[in-house]
Amino acid sequence: MLLIGLLFVTFGPNYSRALIWLLYTTKYSETAAPTVLAWYCLFVLLMAINGITEAFVHSVAGGAQLRRLNIELLACGAAYMAASLLCVRTLGGGTTGLVWANCVNMLLRIALSYRFIDAHFKRSGVAVGFPASGVLPHAVVLAAFATCFAATAVSERLLYSDAPKWLVAHCAVGACCGLVALAVVFLYEKSLYTEFRTVISRDHEHQHQ
Numbered sequence: 001m002l003l004i005g006l007l008f009v010t011f012g013p014n015y016s017r018a019l020i021w022l023l024y025t026t027k028y029s030e031t032a033a034p035t036v037l038a039w040y041c042l043f044v045l046l047m048a049i050n051g052i053t054e055a056f057v058h059s060v061a062g063g064a065q066l067r068r069l070n071i072e073l074l075a076c077g078a079a080y081m082a083a084s085l086l087c088v089r090t091l092g093g094g095t096t097g098l099v100w101a102n103c104v105n106m107l108l109r110i111a112l113s114y115r116f117i118d119a120h121f122k123r124s125g126v127a128v129g130f131p132a133s134g135v136l137p138h139a140v141v142l143a144a145f146a147t148c149f150a151a152t153a154v155s156e157r158l159l160y161s162d163a164p165k166w167l168v169a170h171c172a173v174g175a176c177c178g179l180v181a182l183a184v185v186f187l188y189e190k191s192l193y194t195e196f197r198t199v200i201s202r203d204h205e206h207q208h209q
Contacts, residue, residue: 009041011177036095043099147177
């Protein structure tokens with residue numbers, strides 16, 4: 001899930017305008033729609049992280065702990081409403097401001113889950129608490145995604161125009177970067193590939209039972 005979220009953040013912001021241009025031409029590509037879609041890609045990554053952390057919390061937390069966490073989540077809801085008002089009205093973010101507020105909400109929920117997970121590991125005898133670095137992709141994978149983001153950002157800035165050929169050139173840059181990113185993931189995240197093959201094999205076996 002984290003890698004999927006990283007894919008959205010790496011390529012989504014720099015291809016949101018291209019996608020809207022392709023679907024609706026300049027009618028909407030010159031509006032705030034590409035910006036909203038770009039920020040939503042960050043929201044997808046945060047949702048992926050939150051889904052993983054909350055799934056772990058719900059799998060190990062007891063009843064009393066879950067009730068306390070639910071109360072804290074209500075506080076997150078109140079903070080989300082306040083952030084929505086701040087981002088939309090005070091900062092004048094409009095629709096983009098709503099996405100900002102949702103990102104704030106996800107960050108707060110992730111922070112709550114992280115605090116619980118860290119305490120859970122310490123209670124289990126892990127002195128340093130939750131080893132967050134252990135769940136992150138390999139450093140080379142992160143570097144590859146960052147390089148792809150930079151390359152596609154430069155591509156959009158240099159190639160964007162009203163002519164259709166810009167879209168072809170920009171997508172070609174994205175395709176090359178995508179292949180590089182996938183190759184790096186395959187080389188440095190082999191455990192993910194192995195797990196994926198295992199899941200596919202199990203599904204295949206269940207279908208033939």
